Amino acid sequence: MLSRILKSREIWFSLIIVLCAATLPVYVSGYVLGLLTIAYYFGVFSMAWDLLFGFANEVNFGPSFLIGLGAYTAGILDSLYQPPIFICVLAGVAAAMIGGVVLALPALRVRGPYFGLTTLVAVLMLQNFVVVAANLTGGEIGLTVPDIISVDDKVNYWLALGFMTISGLILYGLSRSPVGLILQASGQDTVQAGALGFNIVKHKLAAFLVSAFFSGLAGALMVFYLGAASVTTFVDVTVGVQVIIGAVLGGRRTILGAVLGAVFLIVAGEALRPLGELATFIVSAVALAVILAFPGGLLGLMRGSRGAS
Amino acid sequence: MLFWQILIDGFAISSLYALGATGFTLIFGVTGVLNLSHGSIMVAAAVAAWAVAGTFGFGAYGGAFVGIATGFVLSLATYFMIVRRLQETRSIREEEKEIFILTATLLWGIMLQEAIAYLFTNNAKTVLPIVDGVVSILGVRTPANEIFTAVICWAAIGCLWGFVNRTRAGKALLAASMNPRGVTLLGFELSNIYIAVWAVYGALAGIAGVLLGMFLGVSSYSAGPLTASAFSIVVLGGLGSVSGSLIAAYVVGYLETLTAYLVSPAYRAIPALLLLVVVMYLRPRGLMGRR
Numbered sequence: 001m002l003s004r005i006l007k008s009r010e011i012w013f014s015l016i017i018v019l020c021a022a023t024l025p026v027y028v029s030g031y032v033l034g035l036l037t038i039a040y041y042f043g044v045f046s047m048a049w050d051l052l053f054g055f056a057n058e059v060n061f062g063p064s065f066l067i068g069l070g071a072y073t074a075g076i077l078d079s080l081y082q083p084p085i086f087i088c089v090l091a092g093v094a095a096a097m098i099g100g101v102v103l104a105l106p107a108l109r110v111r112g113p114y115f116g117l118t119t120l121v122a123v124l125m126l127q128n129f130v131v132v133a134a135n136l137t138g139g140e141i142g143l144t145v146p147d148i149i150s151v152d153d154k155v156n157y158w159l160a161l162g163f164m165t166i167s168g169l170i171l172y173g174l175s176r177s178p179v180g181l182i183l184q185a186s187g188q189d190t191v192q193a194g195a196l197g198f199n200i201v202k203h204k205l206a207a208f209l210v211s212a213f214f215s216g217l218a219g220a221l222m223v224f225y226l227g228a229a230s231v232t233t234f235v236d237v238t239v240g241v242q243v244i245i246g247a248v249l250g251g252r253r254t255i256l257g258a259v260l261g262a263v264f265l266i267v268a269g270e271a272l273r274p275l276g277e278l279a280t281f282i283v284s285a286v287a288l289a290v291i292l293a294f295p296g297g298l299l300g301l302m303r304g305s306r307g308a309s
Numbered sequence: 310m311l312f313w314q315i316l317i318d319g320f321a322i323s324s325l326y327a328l329g330a331t332g333f334t335l336i337f338g339v340t341g342v343l344n345l346s347h348g349s350i351m352v353a354a355a356v357a358a359w360a361v362a363g364t365f366g367f368g369a370y371g372g373a374f375v376g377i378a379t380g381f382v383l384s385l386a387t388y389f390m391i392v393r394r395l396q397e398t399r400s401i402r403e404e405e406k407e408i409f410i411l412t413a414t415l416l417w418g419i420m421l422q423e424a425i426a427y428l429f430t431n432n433a434k435t436v437l438p439i440v441d442g443v444v445s446i447l448g449v450r451t452p453a454n455e456i457f458t459a460v461i462c463w464a465a466i467g468c469l470w471g472f473v474n475r476t477r478a479g480k481a482l483l484a485a486s487m488n489p490r491g492v493t494l495l496g497f498e499l500s501n502i503y504i505a506v507w508a509v510y511g512a513l514a515g516i517a518g519v520l521l522g523m524f525l526g527v528s529s530y531s532a533g534p535l536t537a538s539a540f541s542i543v544v545l546g547g548l549g550s551v552s553g554s555l556i557a558a559y560v561v562g563y564l565e566t567l568t569a570y571l572v573s574p575a576y577r578a579i580p581a582l583l584l585l586v587v588v589m590y591l592r593p594r595g596l597m598g599r600r
Binding site (some may be wrong): 003057107110117118121132188203241244245252278281284287291292299 | 391394398400404405407408409411413417418420423426427428533540541548575579585586589595
């Protein structure tokens with residue numbers, strides 16, 4: 001399995017890009033680094049979502065439920081007791097994984113749009129909870145966290161890049177492994193995959209847990225990068241929408257494409273910021289055009305052009 | 310007193326929810342599409358009515374007419390520019406089309422929302438009401454507009470019922486929701502039926518949007534919550550079942566009004582969400598679902 005992954009051209013290509021990206025702090029400003037740091041965390045969100053949708057075929061409208069659980073658990077723990085950061089992050093991951101099980105339970109019962117709605121409700125409930133329990137969570141104003149990982153842009157940048165690379169390798173490896181194939185089979189035809197003797201429940205649950213693990217970890221780390229948690233950065237439905245659009249735009253069922261899409265969304269949104277409200281309009285229009293014209297997404301487009309040449 | 314107030318207010322809000330959700334469920338029942346730009350189309354209709362009636366000074370009736378026309382045009386644009394292209398393409402596998410339509414309509418909804426915010430700012434806007442004044446019902450001072458809203462909503466739903474059950478085109482539409490292939494075999498052009506459904510949907514969403522603008526007011530921020538509430542009402546009632554949606558609209562409308570009056574307006578959305586979760590666990594196909 002490992003040898004097959006190492007033979008894949010995409011992985012080498014991606015690693016070269018990562019190496020180039022690692023040298024960026026030498027010649028770009030802290031502003032660009034900060035932007036890319038956020039973009040890398042979003043890349044992990046999108047990859048984790050792609051594992052659930054692209055492979056297990058579960059339409060999860062609630063990636064920000066898992067992200068928000070991880071982020072807020074870590075943030076609240078830190079603001080209350082100030083334990084070492086890694087304990088807060090671990091707690092955030094644990095909370096997100098419990099959230100993953102909560103999401104997985106309806107997924108084993110209901111399908112398609114019904115499951116999609118359940119996940120959407122999960123996000124809305126979390127959002128309502130954060131606003132209502134304001135003395136714990138900071139409510140709509142947000143929660144300020146006393147500790148941060150580092151004040152140095154470069155350290156934060158490399159940490160985010162390294163985290164994204166390792167997550168990407170693990171998720172990509174998983175998606176190409178027998179487990180990934182079984183997930184894909186169960187996503188396409190649950191009954192037949194079950195008839196072939198695979199334990200669908202176990203595999204789906206595992207997919208939810210893995211997705212929750214990376215979403216929660218990325219969310220918790222992002223809190224300690226930003227030094228604050230708020231509904232609009234972690235829980236709001238629009239955050240989830242951005243994660244989903246990133247994954248579909250980059251090319252679903254590719255894992256690596258999700259990073260491409262997410263980074264594009266964040267960077268393009270920031271580059272067009274001088275245009276004010278038109279920025280989101282243009283980014284959405286471009287994403288819609290890509291989806292309509294090239295359903296394979298950005299990565300599909302690159303693969304296609306390479307195949308043609 | 311409070312009881313009657315909740316009863317009357319809840320009725321008006323629920324009727325509005327019912328009208329909004331009916332169009333949404335119609336589209337799903339006949340074409341199998343969940344249109345996530347629903348809220349944006351409603352807001353666009355309301356904002357168009359607001360601009361024409363207020364800023365350009367064409368009066369309440371002119372505004373309402375342009376608002377409904379806006380809903381109609383945007384709905385057909387959604388169908389022709391996005392949904393149809395995705396439905397007919399061969400480069401996406403059938404089982405994946407659903408997520409593509411969801412993502413694409415979502416993006417389209419965001420585009421509409423941002424365009425509205427850019428052109429008309431994202432301040433809350435209240436459309437010039439067609440009827441003014443206050444009426445006293447059972448000792449409750451009720452704005453006449455609230456009664457007007459409920460009446461128009463039910464008139465529109467009644468027209469839809471008449472159209473579906475009493476006309477040839479409506480019956481074809483009903484048949485298409487039951488068995489699309491059968492309808493094709495009987496010589497009906499399926500794409501014509503789809504165009505008709507989207508046209509009807511556009512008019513319903515336009516009416517619902519304009520009434521919402523008159524009753525509660527809208528801003529570009531309300532697009533997302535409007536889609537979410539229509540979606541949850543429709544799932545609660547059972548996807549594709551119009552009567553289920555009507556019942557669910559009243560359940561959600563009254564739950565929200567009760568919470569807002571008796572507990573606190575801040576918690577108004579929570580009981581309906583909890584109910585939804587319970588229904589999803591105990592009866593995943595919804596109250597009146599067919600499957």
